[in-house]
């Protein structure tokens with residue numbers, strides 16, 4: 001055997017060992033309609049009016065990747081947040097039907113603020129139209145479990161030899177930190193009788209704004225899969241923007257996440273039906289990021305759904321441009337890691353309990369120290385006897401040189417930036433609202449500044465939670481990285 005042939009043979013041996021023997025990379029996608037009936041309570045605002053209209057359908061958008069040895073499942077659900085109970089049950093059903101372990105299944109909510117509650121797997125949410133009894137959906141959690149699992153099974157049915165690539169773009173004009181430090185002397189009360197340093201959504205063009213309390217992340221990371229002959233199968237993007245809105249009141253909509261899925265399908269000239277292309281936009285680390293330019297006076301009023309279309313178009317255009325430059329690979333290694341982390345739950349202090357009782361003693365129309373003091377007084381009292389701990393799933397997926405982190409909170413942008421900076425992988429992004437729904441995750445530094453996202457009743461876990469979560473995710477990244485070197489060794 002000559003030297004060149006020997007090299008080729010040993011390269012083939014390495015490729016087969018690394019790909020679990022078959023060496024065929026496959027992908028499949030499908031989307032399950034999860035639109036609820038009308039009259040269910042629309043969540044995402046301070047009250048939950050019954051739905052009167054559906055602007056666009058909600059979906060659970062599913063992608064399955066297979067490297068011949070490992071299968072990964074990614075599902076983006078058009079919902080404000082889905083409880084861990086529902087997602088655990090969906091993963092159990094997926095495992096029963098397909099054999100794919102729960103640790104390899106990432107299910108996240110997009111965080112559209114125009115969906116209905118996605119909790120429980122047995123208890124019936126009640127419809128809220130006064131007067132006559134409403135039939136209601138009965139068990140939206142149970143419906144979601146079935147529809148998510150069906151979407152994954154259909155994506156598996158669509159599995160075919162595929163190529164995969166990933167890339168990045170930037171869209172800095174549509175993301176703004178929503179927390180601000182105010183000029184000295186500006187009143188900044190909180191609902192617990194104290195004052196904050198940081199104020200969320202301080203009023204557009206407010207002359208008392210001093211400066212933003214945190215950064216933004218303008219990056220859009222995406223991964224794209226296509227058939228061996230170049231037909232688009234799916235594209236999953238990630239952008240750190242809370243949601244866009246505004247919609248039209250008590251109306252169901254997937255927000256700009258749904259518009260993006262539609263636009264990217266058009267731009268890639270992909271088919272919706274046969275087999276279906278699935279566009280997916282996941283929520284990055286956007287706990288403190290929204291789409292409002294706080295430092296400018298309002299320029300124009302937008303019609304309902306106009307703004308979300310504009311933003312989705314810009315994000316899809318940026319992805320589409322970058323997509324022209326990416327390299328597709330015939331095979332990449334897949335991997336998944338998962339940890340169960342127990343965090344300390346925040347509990348009300350004696351002072352907060354006393355304040356809450358005083359607030360609730362006052363007549364409802366009495367002058368208030370803070371607009372939402374009654375809401376938070378009830379939350380504080382409700383937390384008095386709650387569990388001392390919160391168990392959360394942390395998960396990382398590996399797709400070649402790309403790593404995906406999944407965190408079950410509304411994650412602050414600094415946390416995503418830190419993971420991107422410290423991850424040993426060439427490209428990293430974080431999906432928030434994944435594998436559970438546990439409120440905001442500010443950094444310890446942002447907790448010290450106060451503000452809505454840090455309030456007890458909005459944030460449920462210890463101030464050090466973000467540091468612990470980052471350390472855990474990076475440890476799993478390093479483990480997966482070491483795993484690659486092992487697999488690559490002949």
Ligand SMILES: [Zn+2]
Pocket residue numbers: 111242410
């Ligand atoms: Zn939110």
